[in-house]
Amino acid sequence: MQNTIPSKQVLLKTFLTGLRRRNITNKGMTLLERKRAIKLSADLAMASVRKEAKWSNALMADLSRKFQRKTVLPSKHRHVVIKGNKVSTHKRGARRRCAAKATAIAKCIIRKREQVLRRLVPGGKCMDECTLLDETLDYLQLLKAQVDVMRLLVKALE
Amino acid sequence: MDLSESNGLEKRNGDRIDPQLIPQFGAPIGMVPVSGAGTGTASPFPLWPGMPNLSNPISESFNPGMLNQSSNKFPYSSVLPPGLPNFPSEPGFIERAARLSCFSANAGFNGLMNNSISNQAQKEELNSMNIGSGSSHGNQLKNQGSIDNNSETNEGAEDKISNGDNANANGDSSQNDSGSKKRKRTNQDGAMGQGQASMKSQEEAGKQTSESKKEVDNNGSKNTGKNGKDAADVPKGDYIHVRARRGQATNSHSLAERVRREKISERMKYLQELVPGCSKVTGKAVMLDEIINYVQSLQRQVEFLSMKLAAVNPRLDLNIETLLSKDILQGRGACSSTVGFTHEMFHSQLLPSQPGLLPPGLPGMLNPSDPFRRAINTPLSAMNPFKDPNPQMSTTWQDELHNVMSMNFATNPSLSTQEIATKPSDGFQL
Numbered sequence: 001m002q003n004t005i006p007s008k009q010v011l012l013k014t015f016l017t018g019l020r021r022r023n024i025t026n027k028g029m030t031l032l033e034r035k036r037a038i039k040l041s042a043d044l045a046m047a048s049v050r051k052e053a054k055w056s057n058a059l060m061a062d063l064s065r066k067f068q069r070k071t072v073l074p075s076k077h078r079h080v081v082i083k084g085n086k087v088s089t090h091k092r093g094a095r096r097r098c099a100a101k102a103t104a105i106a107k108c109i110i111r112k113r114e115q116v117l118r119r120l121v122p123g124g125k126c127m128d129e130c131t132l133l134d135e136t137l138d139y140l141q142l143l144k145a146q147v148d149v150m151r152l153l154v155k156a157l158e
Numbered sequence: 159m160d161l162s163e164s165n166g167l168e169k170r171n172g173d174r175i176d177p178q179l180i181p182q183f184g185a186p187i188g189m190v191p192v193s194g195a196g197t198g199t200a201s202p203f204p205l206w207p208g209m210p211n212l213s214n215p216i217s218e219s220f221n222p223g224m225l226n227q228s229s230n231k232f233p234y235s236s237v238l239p240p241g242l243p244n245f246p247s248e249p250g251f252i253e254r255a256a257r258l259s260c261f262s263a264n265a266g267f268n269g270l271m272n273n274s275i276s277n278q279a280q281k282e283e284l285n286s287m288n289i290g291s292g293s294s295h296g297n298q299l300k301n302q303g304s305i306d307n308n309s310e311t312n313e314g315a316e317d318k319i320s321n322g323d324n325a326n327a328n329g330d331s332s333q334n335d336s337g338s339k340k341r342k343r344t345n346q347d348g349a350m351g352q353g354q355a356s357m358k359s360q361e362e363a364g365k366q367t368s369e370s371k372k373e374v375d376n377n378g379s380k381n382t383g384k385n386g387k388d389a390a391d392v393p394k395g396d397y398i399h400v401r402a403r404r405g406q407a408t409n410s411h412s413l414a415e416r417v418r419r420e421k422i423s424e425r426m427k428y429l430q431e432l433v434p435g436c437s438k439v440t441g442k443a444v445m446l447d448e449i450i451n452y453v454q455s456l457q458r459q460v461e462f463l464s465m466k467l468a469a470v471n472p473r474l475d476l477n478i479e480t481l482l483s484k485d486i487l488q489g490r491g492a493c494s495s496t497v498g499f500t501h502e503m504f505h506s507q508l509l510p511s512q513p514g515l516l517p518p519g520l521p522g523m524l525n526p527s528d529p530f531r532r533a534i535n536t537p538l539s540a541m542n543p544f545k546d547p548n549p550q551m552s553t554t555w556q557d558e559l560h561n562v563m564s565m566n567f568a569t570n571p572s573l574s575t576q577e578i579a580t581k582p583s584d585g586f587q588l
Contacts, residue, residue: 034468035461042460106443113446120453130418133425136449140432143456150463157470
């Protein structure tokens with residue numbers, strides 16, 4: 001289940017190659033555009049290091065869709081969230097015992113947070129709980145590595 | 159086969175179920191085929207406790223006949239198929255037959271039977287008996303279960319056979335020492351390995367009710383108490399066989415749920431190690447909260463750092479080449495202080511007041527995602543006259559990567575000078 005922690009060198013190299021590919025110069029590109037290009041490179045580098053994960057495929061799909069469709073907003077919200085919250089509220093109303101209420105409320109909270117997590121992790125809307133946690137793990141590792149790489153870069157450039 | 163001969167009960171000519179069988183093997187087998195409703199419960203059980211080695215002979219005698227008649231599924235009639243031929247003396251066939259019943263019958267049958275039994279010993283007998291129950295019953299139960307019958311094929315049938323045999327083999331030898339302790343284990347019997355891929359997909363769809371079996375561990379890895387269950391894919395068998403723990407419900411649904419819950423808690427443990435500051439936290443809700451906060455903070459950090467890099471840009475081009483050639487990771491140690499600083503910075507949501515790093519006039523940088531993106535995307539998308547070189551998205555990874563790269567490349571020049579626009583787009587090389 002645990003994948004190997006990505007080598008930062010690989011990440012860095014991918015990132016920089018992507019950056020160079022975009023030919024980021026200081027003429028003709030505003031700060032925001034540059035930033036966007038940089039972020040795109042970062043995302044792509046992250047996703048390409050871990051190709052077998054679901055979230056990376058979803059991220060790639062998102063990015064490519066973003067460009068193909070030329071829409072203003074990335075179409076992240078097409079998918080319907082799988083689970084709803086309705087059950088818990090009914091439970092809460094129906095039962096009187098404190099223990100049952102607490103459990104139901106806890107479940108409701110957990111579900112809400114799970115939905116938030118689905119929104120955060122790319123591709124999380126189509127996963128079940130177990131897979132979601134797996135992908136979150138993976139995604140977190142990659143995010144950490146990416147942040148470290150970018151910090152190194154900033155540090156080196158100063 | 160020895161078992162069949164020693165039993166002396168089976169009818170080789172495929173008669174109706176021998177009434178003599180019933181006292182030995184109990185009602186489930188007798189009742190199951192006939193009723194067809196799978197609701198036969200309660201009455202036969204008193205006969206069981208005294209009966210050792212109940213399941214195997216019957217099942218082995220039963221199933222081959224049924225198998226002979228069944229094509230894909232088990233076209234179970236209320237009677238033992240009259241076409242029960244000479245008893246196949248191949249051990250393999252009998253094993254397959256035994257497996258068949260075992261596998262298919264278990265889940266729902268357990269659910270039905272166990273509710274009416276409170277005695278643990280009886281439950282065990284029942285569980286082992288389920289192994290031997292008729293395939294017809296299993297067929298109905300299967301329908302109740304989560305296995306998707308629509309996709310069953312001959313292969314699927316054989317899978318069940320092999321599965322059933324496995325359970326029987328296990329149940330046979332270890333019934334004596336089962337006691338009242340039940341354990342969880344994955345079935346690692348390689349005999350089940352063949353062609354279970356078709357079933358696997360259905361199982362892994364989430365419900366493992368039909369596949370959860372109650373087996374006695376006879377591989378010598380018997381431990382008292384609870385065994386850790388192998389949550390990963392079993393290399394040979396595609397099922398994860400779960401055993402109900404002592405004092406817990408043996409309902410197939412609750413078993414599957416418990417399996418699921420344990421999977422989730424295992425993953426939460428890993429996440430606990432990964433997310434800093436979560437070692438003391440217990441409970442799903444708080445953990446999820448911390449995870450969410452952490453993911454959000456990391457994403458914001460990426461945004462912030464990319465903005466930083468964009469601001470440092472004048473030196474970026476010059477340095478990219480040098481950086482690529484040399485190893486700058488040696489400077490990792492020096493970064494630790496910076497890391498700590500920026501980490502706190504993010505958590506406290508303070509804007510860094512270092513003038514050199516941030517261009518002025520960028521408020522709210524730390525909550526950039528949505529409004530920023532919109533601001534960025536609007537001008538970009540509105541001014542994109544160029545079409546991507548490869549409009550078709552191919553499915554392979556490299557192609558996608560290339561596409562996005564080239565698309566972006568095509569997008570940017572529209573906003574910048576012509577020099578950039580005329581540059582050819584290379585393949586992206588990693």
